[in-house]
Amino acid sequence: MLKPKIILPLLLCSALAACRSVGGAPTPLPTVVLETGGSPAQLQGGVTASGVVVPAREAELAFALGGIVEVVNVAVGEAVDAGQVLAELENAELLIEVGRTQRNLRELTSPAAVSAAEQAVVAARQKVDDTQKKVNALAYPRASESLIDNIEGQIELAREELAEATEDFRDVEWKEHDDPERAAAVVAMTNAQMHLNQLIANVNWYKGKPSDLDEAIAHANLDSATSALQEAEWHLAALNGEPIPAEATGTGLAELAQAEDELAAAQAALESTRLVSPIAGTVVAVEIAAGEYASPGEVLVVVDDLSRLLVETTDLSERDVPSVSIGQEATVHIEALDQDLPGRVTAVSQVAETLGGDVVYKTTIELESPPPGLRPGMSVEVHFAAPE
Template sequence: MLERRALSALVAASLVMSLAVSGCSQAGSTEQQTPSPMPSTPGEQVPEVISAEAVVVPYREASLSFKVGGRVQQILVSGGDTVTAGHSLAKLDTRDLALAVRRAEAGLASAQAQLARAKAGALPEEVALAEADVSIAEGNLASAEASLESAEASLQKAVAGPTARDIQIAQKQVELAKNQLWGAQGQRDALGAQVNANPPLASAAEYEAAKAQVAVWETQVTIAELQLEEVQAGAREEDLAVARAQVTQAESAVQVAEAQLEKASAQLALVKAGARAEDVAVAEAALAEVQVSLAEAENALDDAVLTAPFAGTVGTILLDEGEVIAPQAPAIVLGDLSTLLVRTLDLSEADVSHVSLGQEAMVTIDALGGRQLKGTVVRIAPVATERRGDTVYAVTLDLEVGPDSGLRWGMTAFVEITVR
């Protein structure tokens, strides 16, 4: 693993330099116009050969990364594997991403139903329910108004005091209770005489029942007399306070019932009015928002699979299965090795002014025992980079060699460009 990490670091460093100057474009392209070598000033000695260190690079290369972060579930390739465009290279754990898609799909179904409902307007059942709510509110209001009338009548009666008729009724209740008591007493006394006769003409149980009835009517007489006293005395101040509080409470109940009826009536009118353009517009906007959320969730799920953007060879794998990787973190380096090029690493800004497209060069490959290959300048970087504190330009050369040349991606080279 340490060896692989070290190799990864070396290739990644080379990749950073190459991407900075070429941005994963085809190195053999000559679409950009490169100025001809600047003419030398009088007395300046123009060298015949300009030399620089270089590295062997693919015709096309890219440092691939996941757009989303997550735990690496599976690495599907190994270093050196040849893949086609669209080939799956690695996968992340997609459980949470799949749930996000399902959640977004459910939200989409709900938004579609809401839009359909907004366009269709209220159902007959909804109209009937709203009408029933109005009827209930009307009944509650009528009941509250009746309670208020009763409370107001009770207050007025309490303030006015008892009438002659009220006193007469209370007196009659006393007389009625006394008559009932006298009758019960006569019944008791008669049964007492019969119990004591020889032989007895009534049972002791009958006598005890008659005594109990007398006690009942004695209580009724007492109650009737107290009620008469209360009627004659009139309403007390505390009674008036209670009556006034009952009126206030009844008035509040009427106000609440009126508000409920108003609300129910407004809801009924709204239901009967049908679909409103504003409601449809809101539902359509909500649907559009959910559709975007679903598209984002689906894209994130698709992005959990890292695929090859072009046909090539896997150079470096910078992740391990089970590792949690951040979005945009380098994961796999891919290169198109159908053609190998050489790119300079330390060509100075002073020397690049003498280099032009089409110039020939001699390329020495140390790893191949100092083998020398002919090359041609095919691209000059339009922008400089910095290397070890120096300003340098990357110049790319085509070696025009076949796959059996023995060259390998990342080999070091020494370039000598003939400039005159």
């Protein structure tokens, strides 16, 4: 392609020089037509685009919150595992908070706490049984006929005792109030009256029926006891690691949930001070050192997964992208290695980018057999085979 571009000025200069060297009217020159040939894409059919070798996965890592970097654990070129801590911010206070919330949760879930929860369940069940018996009793007479007959008999005896005590008092009523005999008679008479009153009240209650208020109170007590038992059972289940429904309630359960939430929040805050690699790979960039301030969102460490490399186009134009589709075969020329490798399109971006004023679309190609020596960042030329 370069040869015609070089020869063309020489031919034109020679022709012009020849014309000027000859006297008289200039002799008309024939039209020069250059057969420069087509582009590689046109020659082979299909579409050609430039590209670059990229890792299949890359992690650009930044802290969500700003702070002073306490330690950087890696350097460029080091291999790292997924989950490995690459750098940490100063976090002494957060470590203390995590320890506090852990201790609090341990106290709430200790063997002693479990034992107390078990006892609470037993007590709550007994309370339910007691209140249930009281509710059941509302449907039955308050006393048997024999008991009522017994009390009525006691009432008759009490009436006789009261009559005798009253008669005795009348015999000494005329005496002075501070007279011992008169005082004893008063006490005997009033005691007999109170005893009779109590017996009459008892027999009336035994013969009567529960009021609406009595029934309402009994059922309310049973509902309260049943709810308390359910909450005690939920609390015990949570302590034993058993599943509980989302609607579960109770003071013990609320305290446990709050302790768990506080611990989770403290741990999340601590984790936000640690830069953790989400993938296994190789560190390709470290842009921070211990003692420096890390701004929120600033990329500080980059990890690439070099075990699998792909090719991405950089200048596939909007005119050519309709000719490219997923699964299409492609030939990739690795310029640094001077090799042509077969590949296949695995992705075509639906989002346009702008390159030097041109609209381009990124396309991803997976090589069938990546050669030794292939590195991220190497330049390539990609030829997409013409659709059949």
